Amino acid sequence: MQFTTLIALAVATSMAALSAMAAPTLACDTICPAIYQPVCAKAKTGLNKSFSNPCELKNYNCKHPNANFAVVANSNCKDITAPAPTCDFMCTMDDNPVCGKTKDGKTSTFSNSCILALHNCQHPTDQFELIANTACPATACPTACPMIYRPVCAKLQSGESRTFGNSCEMNSYNCENPNDKAKFVAKDECPAVAAPTVAPKKRAAPVACPSMCPMVFKPVCAKNANGDFHTFGNRCEMSVFLCMNPFIAFTSVIEGACEAL
Incomplete structure (x- = not known):
């Protein structure tokens, strides 16, 4: 009788294990509506990725749990405007002129080197390189x-x-x-x-x-x-x-x- 009981317990344990192994996985193929409501999401790695709508993002995260994308904007990633540069430093108005020059040869005089650096921070597409610790030579106009x-x-x-x-x-x-x-x-x-x-x-x-x-x-x-x-x-x-x-x-x-x- 005891032997029969042990066999019954073993069979029950095996059945439970097989049942657990056969348990259904998460449903990661939810049918999403054909609506274009783009979202921009960012992964843990810092990668940005666009999804057609939040439902597609949810399905992707379900299939790639390690990515864990989180919404950062309700728009396509490429439509996100880069934030303006933060130039959080102050310059004195000391008159110590310096001359700056751009890559295309344009020159400009700045009141001091700090003002030049502030300009470069505020205008990333119009960068000046310090070329002299004096004012730029004046352009001679024909008289x-x-x-x-x-x-x-x-x-x-x-x-x-x-x-x-x-x-x-x-x-x-x-x-x-x-x-x-x-x-x-x-x-x-x-x-x-x-x-x-x-x-x-x-x-x-x-x-x-x-x-x-x-x-x-x-x-x-x-x-x-x-x-x-x-x-x-x-x-x-x-x-x-x-x-x-x-x-x-x-x-x-x-x-x-x-x-x-």
Whole structure:
């Protein structure tokens, strides 16, 4: 009788073990709705991965328990905007100028080395390398241009159209006004209040006429007897034009470019 009882216990234990081994595993293939509600999740390793919806994330974690992805954003990972850099250091306003230079050759003077470092922290795509513990050399802008009247029309960053006597005048203006540069539009005067109807006849410049004028952009608008308007970079330029064309006379001269009137 005792022997029979032992056999019965052994059989029961074996059956229990087999039953445990045959127990169903977790269901990791839940049917997910066909809804695109992307989530970005991060694993323990720091890896980011996008899932079409939270249900797919749950299924993935079920099949890969060691990954343990956790939601970090309700969007596709690639749509997450990188956080702005934290530049948590203060700079004094000491005037110890330094010169910085970018990879493309642009130079800029900073009040001190801390200000340069702060700029680099706040502008990761516009990095300056310290090249000198002094201010950067000033760019020499031309002060005189050839007195050749070949007008060009340009548009300033402010939206204003402006006529320059020639391309040299425009380049000089850009050098002196880096924050309001003129962009070339056409090899002609900008449209004026009244467009010229008769092209002035030119002749060779007399020896007595000057060929250079100071590069001071103080435009004047001149009107001739035919009602035509001409913009000159300054009064010197107008005087040279009249010297070269003595048969042309202006009935009125107004300060400022014609197109601005």
